[in-house]
Structure formats: structure tokens, C-alpha cells
Amino acid sequence: MLPFKKxxxxxxKIDNFLxxxxxxxxxLEAAVKSYLKSNMEDFNIRIEEITKIEHEADKxxxxxxxxxxxxxxxxxxxxxxxxxxxxxxxxxxxxxxxxYNFLIETPKIPDExxxxxxxxxxxxxxxxxxxxxxxxxxxxxxLMVKDYITKVEFYESEVDKITTTLRTNIFRSESLKxxxxxxxxxxxxxxxxxxxxxxxxxxxxxxxxxxRSI
Amino acid sequence: xxxxxLTSGLFLGWSLGANDAANIYGTAVGSKMVKFRTAxxxxxxxxxLGAVIGGAGAAHTLGxxxxxxxxxxxxxxxxxxxxxxAWMTKLKLPVxxxxxxVGAIIGWNFFSNSVTDYNSLxxxxxxxxxxxxxxxxxxxxxxxxxQKMIEKSSVHIITQDxxxxxxxxxxxxxxxxxxxxxNIANVMGVFVDVSPFKDISFYGLFKxxxxxxLFAFGGIAIGVGVFTYSKKVMMTVGDGLVKLSPIAALIVxxxxxxxxxxxxxxxxxxxxxxHGLPTIPLVPVSSSQTVIGAVIGIGLAKGGRNIQYKTLGRxxxxxxxxxxxxxxxxxxxxFFIQNVFQQEVYTPVRYKLTQSGLSxxxxxxxxxxxxxxxxxxxxxxxxxxxxxxxxxxxxxxxNYNLVLKLIAQSRIYKIKVDYPKLIDIPDLNxxxxxxxxxxxxxxxTYDYKWQLYEDLSKSKPWKLKKKSIENKLYNKSLKKRLNFxxxxxxxxx
Numbered sequence: 085m086l087p088f089k090k091x092x093x094x095x096x097k098i099d100n101f102l103x104x105x106x107x108x109x110x111x112l113e114a115a116v117k118s119y120l121k122s123n124m125e126d127f128n129i130r131i132e133e134i135t136k137i138e139h140e141a142d143k144x145x146x147x148x149x150x151x152x153x154x155x156x157x158x159x160x161x162x163x164x165x166x167x168x169x170x171x172x173x174x175x176x177x178x179x180x181x182x183x184y185n186f187l188i189e190t191p192k193i194p195d196e197x198x199x200x201x202x203x204x205x206x207x208x209x210x211x212x213x214x215x216x217x218x219x220x221x222x223x224x225x226x227l228m229v230k231d232y233i234t235k236v237e238f239y240e241s242e243v244d245k246i247t248t249t250l251r252t253n254i255f256r257s258e259s260l261k262x263x264x265x266x267x268x269x270x271x272x273x274x275x276x277x278x279x280x281x282x283x284x285x286x287x288x289x290x291x292x293x294x295x296r297s298i
Numbered sequence: 299x300x301x302x303x304l305t306s307g308l309f310l311g312w313s314l315g316a317n318d319a320a321n322i323y324g325t326a327v328g329s330k331m332v333k334f335r336t337a338x339x340x341x342x343x344x345x346x347l348g349a350v351i352g353g354a355g356a357a358h359t360l361g362x363x364x365x366x367x368x369x370x371x372x373x374x375x376x377x378x379x380x381x382x383x384a385w386m387t388k389l390k391l392p393v394x395x396x397x398x399x400v401g402a403i404i405g406w407n408f409f410s411n412s413v414t415d416y417n418s419l420x421x422x423x424x425x426x427x428x429x430x431x432x433x434x435x436x437x438x439x440x441x442x443x444x445q446k447m448i449e450k451s452s453v454h455i456i457t458q459d460x461x462x463x464x465x466x467x468x469x470x471x472x473x474x475x476x477x478x479x480x481n482i483a484n485v486m487g488v489f490v491d492v493s494p495f496k497d498i499s500f501y502g503l504f505k506x507x508x509x510x511x512l513f514a515f516g517g518i519a520i521g522v523g524v525f526t527y528s529k530k531v532m533m534t535v536g537d538g539l540v541k542l543s544p545i546a547a548l549i550v551x552x553x554x555x556x557x558x559x560x561x562x563x564x565x566x567x568x569x570x571x572x573h574g575l576p577t578i579p580l581v582p583v584s585s586s587q588t589v590i591g592a593v594i595g596i597g598l599a600k601g602g603r604n605i606q607y608k609t610l611g612r613x614x615x616x617x618x619x620x621x622x623x624x625x626x627x628x629x630x631x632x633f634f635i636q637n638v639f640q641q642e643v644y645t646p647v648r649y650k651l652t653q654s655g656l657s658x659x660x661x662x663x664x665x666x667x668x669x670x671x672x673x674x675x676x677x678x679x680x681x682x683x684x685x686x687x688x689x690x691x692x693x694x695x696x697n698y699n700l701v702l703k704l705i706a707q708s709r710i711y712k713i714k715v716d717y718p719k720l721i722d723i724p725d726l727n728x729x730x731x732x733x734x735x736x737x738x739x740x741x742x743t744y745d746y747k748w749q750l751y752e753d754l755s756k757s758k759p760w761k762l763k764k765k766s767i768e769n770k771l772y773n774k775s776l777k778k779r780l781n782f783x784x785x786x787x788x789x790x791x
Contacts, residue, residue, distance in 0.1 A: 088460070095454045158459045159330035160544055165455070224452040296455075296543070 211239035306377035315523020325547035342521030348478025370641035378628035394584030401621030405628025411683035430591025437595030473555035480562035
């Protein structure tokens, strides 16, 4: 059996991991904003930051995984918990991927669309923020889980709306070539994916909650 | 020779360990919250402790049902019960050691033409009904409480997991202790009257009475059963029957522990007595039924959707089929042991009602002219067994309790008071006045138990007090001592 001290350490690792998810989404938002302002110095710092976060999160997740299996903790909900951590981890990976796409492909974003991209990133961050809150609530069996999941769903649909408007405007634009339009569409899609993932994970949480009810 | 006969009791202990101990840790091991090894070690140790320390309570009620008075009889009764349990477990039928033993004892009663005390039997059967209902009630209440507590407390699931594990282990140990205390009477109860063990003292540190030594053997047999066969049963109980969450498993274990404890604790009985509250009969109950009651309680608390009424029906049918099968097996085996192996499976007891014996019974019905006349006819008449006497009595006496009383009063039981015999017994715990009372009648012989009592109770410390709540406990312990004297001073005809 796991001694009390170790139990606390494990809880802290999970908590830390959730902090990292939250940080990654905030870094994503700050980086996209820097890119749009053409502040490449800050953008590069953000890239470094998110790489570090990803690395640390991987380490935390592996630690939790090993401990849960070694001490065969929570035989009932271990699968759910590990699945949840894995999917949360994917959100960091995707955020990093988005930023690397910006770094490598350096899309040209006309000023008229910049506002749309800022909104898109902001709402995406909010969906991830609420997902992290839902996950925290799940770990302490709080009734708040439902509220946060509702919020995640709300922000995901906001993101959908923004994407639709943005894409419509991009493709109606007369000053852009089709290749440029397609490139811009790719970047709306890649950011939008994060909120979709957040919604998927929140659905997993709501199912785990039902499964875990004693 | 005694040890050869004891093997059947050990066989019964083994099947109890394989079957009933699995009920306790089944949900915990099945849900992988507790390792089988941990569960097996804890269950064995605490069952043994429960049997030796707290086993006396429930043994008494079983003794009242029928006192198997020959060692070959004890062997056969235990063997028949064990066979029934092992066989029904193999067939995956719900089975309870308690029911099996009761059925086998009644089989012996039929074979030896002894009267079955239906008052005790009813008491035992009611407790079979009460124990699952009680377990279900407790688990419903605890389930609701636990739900509220988890919602309110915001404990991290990992801490919760740790506490659940700890709870399963601790309450499992408590349940094992209670199971040992409650069910050891099933395993070794029939050997109590024929036990050849002497009380022993371990360098003055602690003492074991002969019954405790007997119970320790039973406890060890149960432990062997736990280690060798219970894993399979645990997996079935924990995984196959109903899927329980770890916290639900914890509630099941706890309600089971409470119920088993209620039906076996002499301490609790004492507390209830002294506070003028009604007591719970100390009878061996079935751990299988208790665990199923507790699981049903969880189902009810969840809204009653997932209760399998078919399983419920099967269990209820077990109440009838198990004792019936055990009774038939017991009767048949007794026949074989007696006629094929030429063993004495019961010592014939003869009955004769005397005028003075009759005059000791204080009952209004005896003033009735018709009853008086009918009893006059059988005075000083010999009866070969209690059934014959009962049939004769029942013709005119319709009151069942009075019939039982008359039968008890007519039972011939030769006693010779041999004071020096008592001196050899360590831990006798009699006070000076009591010893003086026995010394006064040293060398006397009696034909009936009541005669010894009549003579002995002329000394005040041996006199039973008037029936009342305050005196209940005093009388109970005095009766225990009297029974000990009857047993110690008994002589062959």
C-alpha cells in the first residue's frame, strides 16, 4: 500500500501536470499575439517555453503512470485517469505543433484578419482553462465538474462560430490568392483543433464521473 | 481416537474457510483493491482470534438445539454438514455453513429419537431472515452517508483510494474476527460436549480453556481453507456476482462486520442487558446471506434497478434446501456409521418423570384436573427416548413450552459430586462460598440435573435469582457454571 507521504506527492504531481496544461494554453495565446504583432523575439521565447512545458508534462505523466501501476492504485478508475492524462497531454503537444507551424511556415496574415485570429486564440484558451478546472474538480469528486464542462462546450462553439466567420471572410477576400487563402484556412483549422480536443476530453471526464459514482 | 473423529470438524472448518471467508474479502480482492495474500493472511489470523476469544457466545444456542452426545455422532454430523457445503459450493449453489450444520443436527435428532427444541430452531431461523435484512439496511444507510460525505469533503481520489484500501483491510479484519466468533460454533459446536482437552496455561501469561483449544483447532482449519481454496470463490463473489465500486465494497464489508458482530458479541449482549434493552440472540448466522443482503442494500440505495430478483429467489430457496439436504445426508450417514462401522453415534438417554420432579415445576396448567390425571398415569414410567415421552405428553398437554419443560425434568442424568475433580481445573474462578457449597454435597449422587441443583441451591451463592431484567445476566452466568458442574460430575449409568 502507498504510504501517506507518497500519496500526497502523487497528488502534487497530478496538480502540477494540470498547471502545465493551463500554462501551455496561456503561452499559446501570448505567442500567437506576438506573432501577429510581428514581435518575433517574444515569439521565439514562447516557443522555448512551450517546449520546456511539454517536456516537463511528459515527465510528470510518466511518473504518475508508473506509480499508479506499481502500487496498483485505483484499479477501478486507473484506466480513466491515465486516459485523461494522456489526452490532456495531447493538448500541449498540439499547442506546440501550432506554434512550430507558425515558426516554419510564417503565414502572412493581413491586418483585416488579425482580430479574428486573436479572438480565435482567446476563446480556445478559455476552453482549455475550463477543461483544466473540470479535470481538477474530477480529481476531488466535486459537483463543479458539470459547470466547467458546460463552459468548455460553450467556448468550443464560440470557436466554431469565429472560425466560420473568419474562413468566410478569408475566402470572400479579393486581394488574396487562392494559395494564400488556403494557407490561412489551415491556420484557423490548426488552432480550432485545440478547442475540439478540449471538448473531447471534457466528454471523457463526464463519462468517468458517472462511472466513478459509488 | 478423538483426533480421527475431529477430522470431520476440520473438514467443515476447511469448507467454511473456503466458502465463507471468501465473502468477507471477496469484494475487496475481486476489485483488486487488496491482494489475495494480504486478505488471506488477515482473514486467517483474525478468524482464529475471533474463534478463540469470542467464540463462546453463539456456541450455546446451537447446543440447545440438540446436544450430540457421542463422539462418532459428532463426527458424522460435522461430516454431513461439510459434505453438503463442499458439494453445494462445487455445484455453485448458494450455501451457508450455519444452515448446513443446523440441518445436520436436526438429522441427528431424528436419528436418535430426540426432541428438537423448536423454540431454539425458530430463534435461529428468524436470525437467518434478520441478518440479510439488517445488512441491507445498514448498507443503504451507509451508502447514502458516504455519498454525501464524498461530495462535501473534496478529498483527492488518490487519498480516497488510500483510505478505501485501509478501510477494506481494517473492516475486513473486524469482519473476520466476528466471523470467527460467530461461526466457530458451527464448526466445533458439536464437539464441545465430547472434547477431551484440558485447560492449559501458558507460563501464567494467558490461559486457554478446553473449549478455546478446540476452537483454535477449528480456527486453524478455517485458515487452511482460506489459503487453499478461497481465491476462486473470492473472484466469483467479487467479480462474477455483482460489480461493485471500491467504496461500495467497503460498505459491504463494514455492514457484514457489524451484523456478524451483533450476532456474536457477548460484550454487546451484556451492555444491552444492563441498559434494559432487548438483546440480540447470539446465534451463528450465515456470512453468505449477510454479504448478499449488503450487496442488495447497495442496489436499493442506487435506486433498485440492478437487483437480480432471480438470484434473490435462489438464495431464499437455499434457506429450505440446505438444511433439508444436510439433514438427509446426516441421517443417512449416521445410519451407515452405526450399522456398517458399528460405532455408537448417540448415547441413549432415558426419561422418567417422578412425583418430586413434577412438583418442582411451577406452572398454572398443572393445576388443571385433566392434565394432572394424565400426568399421574406416566409417573415413574420409563421412556426409551424423548420422542416417546413427547408423544405421550402431547396427547393431553397442548402447551409446547410446558412439554419441553416436562421432558427436561424427566431426563435421567446420573451425577456423582466429586469435589477433588474441581481442584485440578485451572482458571476455575469460583469464589469461596461457591466452593464451600459444592464441598457440602461432596460424594452425593443424583439421578437428575434438577436434583443436584435443588441440593446445591440450599447454599445461597448457587441459587438462581427471580426472573427479571436485572437478574438475567446473573442467572445466565450461574447457569453456565451449573452446566459445567453437570458436565464435570456426570457418570455412566
